[in-house]
Amino acid sequence: MSFSRRVIKQCYAMQGSSRYTGVKQAVYNLLENPQAPIRPYFDIFMILLVLTTVWLLIYEVKNDLGTVGDLIEMVAVGIFIVEYLLRFWIFNDSHKVILERYERAEFINQPFDLWPALSHALLGKLKYVIRPLAIIDLLAIIPSYRPLRFLRIFLLFRLFKLFRYTRSISEFVKVLSEKRIELVTLFIFMAFITFTAATAIFFFEADQQDSQITGFFDSVYWALVTMSTVGYGDITPNTTEGRVITLVLIIAGLGVISFFTSIIVSAFGEKIHEIRAHRIYSEIERKRIDTLICGYGRVGQVVAERMAADRRSFVVVDPVEENVRIAKKKPGHLAVVGDGEDTELLLSLGIDKRIQRLLCLTGDDVVNVYITLTARQVNPDIEIISRANHRENVSKLYRAGASYCVTPYEVFGLIAAEYAGQPVAFEAVYGLLTGQSHEGIEAVRIKDECVLVGRSLESVDFTRRKLTPFGVIRERDSGSAEEHANYDLQGRRFFFNPGKSFILEKDDLLVLLGHEYSVVHFRDCLERGTL
Amino acid sequence: MxxxxxxxxxxxxxxxxxxxxxxxxxxxxxxxxxxxxxxxxxxxxxxxxxxxxxxxxxxxxxxxxxxxxxxxxxxxxxxxxxxxxxxxxxxxxxxxxxxxxxxxxxxxxxxxxxxxxxxxxxxxxSGHRVHERIARPYLVEMLESSLFGKHIDIAEIEIPDHSRLNGAMLNDLGLGSLFNLIIIGVVDLELGRELIFANSGISHRLDGGDILVVIGPEAEISRLKRAVAENSLEPASDSGDP
Structure with missing residues (x-):
């Protein structure tokens, strides 16, 4: 019993060790996790390694490798072995299997028997060994062992290892495997025709004088070559019966070939969207895109355009293919066809981790609420900006978890009403708000090392710079400057029209009114400290 | 009706x-x-x-x-x-x-x-607002809660023909020191509907019918409106802002 006790103790130690799980996670990231940033580098390295060893194999046929070649081969095999073992290790957690059995036994007060538990754990590992890719890995290693040198042709299996490291090849295989039924049907049909034709030609030709067909293998070879329309012509029928069979076989062969082509074409036709989407997913991963725009209607288009002009990266999701096509044509736009309600899609775009900002801008409030709610549930930290098309839905969106709502109709109402009341003032505000005039309101952050820290606004000649200090936004915690009139701004203080005596502090946001060039120049001066 | x-x-x-x-x-x-x-x-x-x-x-x-x-x-x-x-x-x-x-x-x-x-x-x-919200979140918050909120208003004030301000230079008014207001600019209907920004560097001579566009707390705006209506404003003799 003491051995089983020791095993259990070891298992618990592994369970509790953060170092063990950390190392395992790191290995998982390296080998399996498609999201891990290191994964592409590892894949490229392995592809190069495989290609090098295969090249050595080709070179070796006619030349002597020498010590360097042998050394490379040994290193490569070493890496392959380590990789195989690591994959074997991370496939599952044996200690968890054993512990589960143990705890179950404890729970129902039965004596714990180690051996069934161990064999169960081993069975789990065995499942890894018989996976096709694992077998390929093994076959790529085994022939390097001297006594098994005759299996050298299996070294070609190293090429199959490339499946692991390249997404496009594995996508190809996946597409074909989805057409399994059609391919099997085709194969059976082909085998039937080949066998019939081979038997017939053998029957008529094999016993002929100076026949090229000496055995059944020859006739099968001939049948396949003819059917595939390759037609080498090294074996040709001599009798009339044989030629008639050839004619029939050629016509049947045309059918088989066109059937095969159509299967492949239709498979890719159906899958092309998914493959394109995958491309975009990997691009999203690579570019570390953190903004997702759901809905490419008018509002979505305006936002996307402005963001592209800012060189911010984002991805658009829209169910209408036409919209996505328009979006893709514009520079800096990434777009996927899909429903925002499709949680799977949002997850594969990384809404739970990578995406930090979600814009729900569809014209349908139901959809916006749904997306907002779903996103908030999978990611409590994400910033969600939602469009509410009706006033009464604003509160629903906030309850669903939106950080900010924009209401096109309300904004319109506000602006239209303002226009009715004060048309002149309105024009000014409208220009400021829509960014259509060059004159605008801009904020300048007062940095730690800035020359203005601790100085009053009087020390800057704003008039000469054609700027008007509109206000200062300050984090609440500093208790100073309370004598100036200020307003609450969600945890910050906003000082409107700060007087000349106002003393700036670091991290203040100085809000300026003025021409964009003036503001840019002011920022530049601040940066260089030449005020 | x-x-x-x-x-x-x-x-x-x-x-x-x-x-x-x-x-x-x-x-x-x-x-x-x-x-x-x-x-x-x-x-x-x-x-x-x-x-x-x-x-x-x-x-x-x-x-x-x-x-x-x-x-x-x-x-x-x-x-x-x-x-x-x-x-x-x-x-x-x-x-x-x-x-x-x-x-x-x-x-x-x-x-x-x-x-x-x-x-x-x-x-x-709306699209612009969403973008602003992303690009300059603090500023939008400020504008939302001030310009669209309860604290600060934007207003236009017409200068009557007989006003004492008639003929004064915009930059010399020194309204900023008398009132807690920011003058955004002035519209001279004789020159067109374009807003002449106060900080554009060109000082504008006010005359009757010009419209001042100001931003500030509501109370200050009504104080200015009253002062203009009562004609109690005197153009400052020294040039107001440094």
Whole structure:
């Protein structure tokens, strides 16, 4: 019993060790996790390694490798072995299997028997060994062992290892495997025709004088070559019966070939969207895109355009293919066809981790609420900006978890009403708000090392710079400057029209009114400290 | 029905929204539409709405266009209706203020060509706001809670002909030190509708009929308005701002 006790103790130690799980996670990231940033580098390295060893194999046929070649081969095999073992290790957690059995036994007060538990754990590992890719890995290693040198042709299996490291090849295989039924049907049909034709030609030709067909293998070879329309012509029928069979076989062969082509074409036709989407997913991963725009209607288009002009990266999701096509044509736009309600899609775009900002801008409030709610549930930290098309839905969106709502109709109402009341003032505000005039309101952050820290606004000649200090936004915690009139701004203080005596502090946001060039120049001066 | 100088055409969500916002500012409106159901829904809510066939010029004249109506809002949900109404109304009254909604830059241009005074694109503005929210979150928060909120207002003040400010230079007024206000600029209707920004470097000579655009707390604005009305303002002798 003491051995089983020791095993259990070891298992618990592994369970509790953060170092063990950390190392395992790191290995998982390296080998399996498609999201891990290191994964592409590892894949490229392995592809190069495989290609090098295969090249050595080709070179070796006619030349002597020498010590360097042998050394490379040994290193490569070493890496392959380590990789195989690591994959074997991370496939599952044996200690968890054993512990589960143990705890179950404890729970129902039965004596714990180690051996069934161990064999169960081993069975789990065995499942890894018989996976096709694992077998390929093994076959790529085994022939390097001297006594098994005759299996050298299996070294070609190293090429199959490339499946692991390249997404496009594995996508190809996946597409074909989805057409399994059609391919099997085709194969059976082909085998039937080949066998019939081979038997017939053998029957008529094999016993002929100076026949090229000496055995059944020859006739099968001939049948396949003819059917595939390759037609080498090294074996040709001599009798009339044989030629008639050839004619029939050629016509049947045309059918088989066109059937095969159509299967492949239709498979890719159906899958092309998914493959394109995958491309975009990997691009999203690579570019570390953190903004997702759901809905490419008018509002979505305006936002996307402005963001592209800012060189911010984002991805658009829209169910209408036409919209996505328009979006893709514009520079800096990434777009996927899909429903925002499709949680799977949002997850594969990384809404739970990578995406930090979600814009729900569809014209349908139901959809916006749904997306907002779903996103908030999978990611409590994400910033969600939602469009509410009706006033009464604003509160629903906030309850669903939106950080900010924009209401096109309300904004319109506000602006239209303002226009009715004060048309002149309105024009000014409208220009400021829509960014259509060059004159605008801009904020300048007062940095730690800035020359203005601790100085009053009087020390800057704003008039000469054609700027008007509109206000200062300050984090609440500093208790100073309370004598100036200020307003609450969600945890910050906003000082409107700060007087000349106002003393700036670091991290203040100085809000300026003025021409964009003036503001840019002011920022530049601040940066260089030449005020 | 009493004669109101503001009419809204189109009783959809947009029309209701504008009517509500105007009501908050004390402007009473009638809503018109050619859709019976929409009008019925508004009447049930207690709003003043009526059915009118806007394609008929006589009907438009009957409800006051070309006679006493000063401004109309074209807020139908389809562009052709807005365009048609804009054209008809402009033909009836050359001075009418026509504010129309548009859905794209192209349709905005068409509406302007048809004679609209102002075209507002709600989607453009919303899109801009979302973008601003992303690009400059603090600023948007400030503008939302000040300009659109309760604290700070934007106002226009017309300078009367007999005012003492008449003839003073804008930069010499020194209003900033007398009032807690920021002067954004001035519109001189003789020079056009363009706003001359106070910080543009060109000092503007004020005269009667000019409109000052200021931002500030409501109380300060009414104080300035009172001062202008009572003509108690004296242009400062020294040049105000350093």
């Amino acid at each position: 009493s004669r109101l100088d503001t009419l809204i055409f189109g009783c959809g969500a947009l029309g209701q929204e504008v009517a509500m916002q105007l009501a908050e500012r004390g402007i009473e409106v009638y809503l018109y539409s050619d859709d019976l159901d929409e009008v019925g829904a508004l009447l049930a809510k207690g709003m003043q709405a009526a059915v009118v066939d806007f394609k008929n010029d006589d009907k438009l004249r009957d409800i006051g266009i070309g006679r006493w109506v000063k401004r109309i809002f074209c807020l139908f949900s389809d562009e052709p209706s807005n365009l048609f109404l804009t054209l008809s109304a402009r033909a009836l009254d050359a001075d009418l203020k026509i504010i129309a909604v548009c859905e794209s830059a192209a349709s905005g241009q068409r509406l302007m060509a048809a004679g609209a005074t102002k075209v507002i694109d709600p989607y453009e503005i």
